[in-house]
Amino acid sequence: MTTPTTATKSDGAVLEASGVTMRFGGLTAVRAVDLTVAPGEIVGLIGPNGAGKTTFFNCLTGLYTPTEGTVSYKGTRLSPKPHLVTQAGVARTFQNIRLFANMTVLENVLVGRHTRTKEGLWSALLRGPGFKKAERGSETRAMELLEFTGLAAKRDHLARNLPYGEQRKLEIARALASEPGLLLLDEPTAGMNPQETRATQNLVLAIRDQGTAVLVIEHDMRFIFNLCDRVAVLVQGEKLIEGTAEVVQADERVVAAYLGTPFEGAPGDEEAAEVDAAEAHAAEPRAPQPADGTTAAPGTRTAPDENPPNGDAR
Ligand SMILES: Nc1ncnc2c1ncn2[C@@H]1O[C@H](COP(=O)(O)OP(=O)(O)O)[C@@H](O)[C@H]1O
């Protein structure tokens, strides 16, 4: 909805995943998935827990070597080695945050720049003389990224002392430090409150406007449908459907895939929660307790900000 959506064209694609399959013993976590991201696009990847979304990301970024299929970035096939994938121009954040907890905010971003400086990762971690020199050159850019993500005032704080939402932002800043052409975000708003989620939405739009294409996994449907030019739905490892927000929302199979696990941030969720809250409040003086001892009436949905961070990190 943010830019005119064009049909997928592998010609000139930033990312082209073709027939990606990942098996773990007898389990096929990802099955023959094709996915393309065009320049300037924000593409969403959704699906119930365990659908294979993170596994697919791991195949794209070289953490896993796909059992079958190929992954290309700007027309060149990627080697399944994380550092080579980063060097090629693909950066990611993790569903389970991975920061250097005892380094400062600024240092975390500087480490993220190691693929773009002559100094390597070890030099960055060990702070050799070469790193100190490169650091000065990198610091300006790192500070720009902290401004961009709204973390500049926290530059000297230890990463582990940041609130959860800011740790997620720092992961994005660190990923951007490698100057990627494609950014992969795995549940960037998990554990965020609605304000932080909106800020992240604007941040992703700004990232795209600066020329980095984005592929994002997220459970918050409002976030996904507001943001994405195209959305692909993964169910049990297979791509069920792919299209604009309108097309995906209108597909009954997508709704069916989620049934039984009402998803946070479903369209209308906030309104429903507000109505529930108002009704509960109005009925308060004589509200009967549910007979089975549960605290929520059937059908009561949890507001997105009341959900704990997704714990199925992998
Ligand atoms: N390294 C692994 N070894 C074995 N099974 C795995 C591994 N990684 C993921 N899986 C399995 O693959 C399936 C998809 O998981 P995942 O990609 O984390 O789903 P999602 O991110 O969509 O919630 C799950 O059944 C999960 O248990």
Ligand SMILES: [Mg+2]
């Ligand atoms: Mg996942």
